[in-house]
Amino acid sequence: MITNTVLAQQSMPSSLHIQSQVPLADKTWFKVGGPARFFCEPTSAAEFQQAVAWAQEQRLAVFVLGEGANILISDAGFDGLVIRPALRNILIHDGAEQSVMVTAEAGVSLPDLITFCLDKNILGLEEFSGIPGTVGGSVYINLHYFEFLLSQFLVSAQVVNRQTGQVQTMTNDWFNFGYNQSTLQAKEWYLLDATFKLRRCSDLEAAYARGRRIEIIRHRVSRYPAKNTCGSFFRNFHNDEVTVESNGKKMIYVAYYLDKIGVKGTLSVGGAVVSYQHANMLVNKGNATSADLVQLARAMQELVRQQFGITPQPECILVGFDTYPLL
Numbered sequence: 450m451i452t453n454t455v456l457a458q459q460s461m462p463s464s465l466h467i468q469s470q471v472p473l474a475d476k477t478w479f480k481v482g483g484p485a486r487f488f489c490e491p492t493s494a495a496e497f498q499q500a501v502a503w504a505q506e507q508r509l510a511v512f513v514l515g516e517g518a519n520i521l522i523s524d525a526g527f528d529g530l531v532i533r534p535a536l537r538n539i540l541i542h543d544g545a546e547q548s549v550m551v552t553a554e555a556g557v558s559l560p561d562l563i564t565f566c567l568d569k570n571i572l573g574l575e576e577f578s579g580i581p582g583t584v585g586g587s588v589y590i591n592l593h594y595f596e597f598l599l600s601q602f603l604v605s606a607q608v609v610n611r612q613t614g615q616v617q618t619m620t621n622d623w624f625n626f627g628y629n630q631s632t633l634q635a636k637e638w639y640l641l642d643a644t645f646k647l648r649r650c651s652d653l654e655a656a657y658a659r660g661r662r663i664e665i666i667r668h669r670v671s672r673y674p675a676k677n678t679c680g681s682f683f684r685n686f687h688n689d690e691v692t693v694e695s696n697g698k699k700m701i702y703v704a705y706y707l708d709k710i711g712v713k714g715t716l717s718v719g720g721a722v723v724s725y726q727h728a729n730m731l732v733n734k735g736n737a738t739s740a741d742l743v744q745l746a747r748a749m750q751e752l753v754r755q756q757f758g759i760t761p762q763p764e765c766i767l768v769g770f771d772t773y774p775l776l
């Protein structure tokens with residue numbers, strides 16, 4: 450039963466509201482999945498520390514939720530504490546010459562951060578226009594679009610330790626960034642904020658960047674579904690995983706293989722379908738369950754494996770599954 454009440458346990462942190470049985474489906478882009486056993490939205494680093502300490506004390510698993518743009522939550526939900534950071538401050542510090550440092554807290558949405566920057570004549574992050582998510586989720590995955598990676602802009606960040614609650618400032622190299630890769634994925638540390646080195650620009654350059662932003666979004670909307678999806682479901686292959694070559698280069702793009710198996714807009718399970726716009730995007734038609742999406746993804750894995758001998762692996766993060774449901 451969903452009670453959605455504020456708990457009143459003795460060991461509860463005083464300034465932090467922890468609720469129970471909170472629905473998660475409406476907090477993700479796929480719009481599926483069961484509830485969080487416990488849920489809170491810390492508004493400061495201190496509250497985030499309280500949440501982590503409480504989970505430790507209660508021996509609960511923790512999941513840190515951003516905008517839910519890259520996750521698939523099981524129909525059973527998450528049997529632990531979901532922390533959704535409501536830390537949403539943005540701070541500007543002057544850098545050397547034309548550069549400017551912008552610190553954004555983990556709960557700031559990336560589209561809001563881009564708008565904030567362009568309004569203040571600050572350039573750089575607009576290359577990620579049209580991509581949903583928070584700063585926390587974006588650093589976790591090392592957000593990417595064509596040749597741009599978020600790690601190219603990140604200078605330092607504050608993180609909190611899962612076990613000790615200790616807060617530390619880390620520089621870019623600590624994150625061990627790669628394509629779809631960062632130290633945060635070990636789930637030992639959670640992001641509190643990140644500082645990006647960006648560039649001051651003239652009014653004219655800012656106006657040009659705004660136009661470019663509109664063009665990027667227009668291009669994205671014409672190519673990708675814009676709701677009830679997690680974006681790319683499978684990651685691209687690594688060089689050593691594939692043998693197919695094109696123009697002397699390894700064909701690492703998973704969409705190439707998914708296009709070849711002919712599932713775009715046709716393959717479906719229950720309320721889940723492969724997007725007609727992009728073969729690597731699964732879409733909830735409105736009534737999908739998490740199980741439908743999992744079955745659809747598995748069917749896609751099987752088809753690629755049968756035809757090419759390689760198995761696509763998810764970029765989308767699976768949350769709350771007792772056993773790993775994919776191949």
Ligand SMILES: Cc1cc2nc3c(=O)[nH]c(=O)nc-3n(C[C@H](O)[C@H](O)[C@H](O)COP(=O)(O)OP(=O)(O)OC[C@H]3O[C@@H](n4cnc5c(N)ncnc54)[C@H](O)[C@@H]3O)c2cc1C
Pocket residue numbers: 478512513514515516517518519520534555579580581582583584585586587588589590591592593594633638639640641673674675676678679680681766
């Ligand atoms: C329509 C659409 C298009 C997309 N296009 C792109 C694209 O072009 N490029 C791209 O890279 N991605 C793309 N994505 C994926 C998604 O936008 C990114 O992965 C985004 O960064 C997810 O952010 P989030 O806040 O929603 O994270 P969530 O989905 O909520 O979480 C993702 C992961 O980040 C972790 N996390 C979140 N916050 C923190 C924190 N504070 N500390 C530690 N870990 C944290 C979570 O625990 C989880 O493991 C797309 C998604 C959609 C829906």
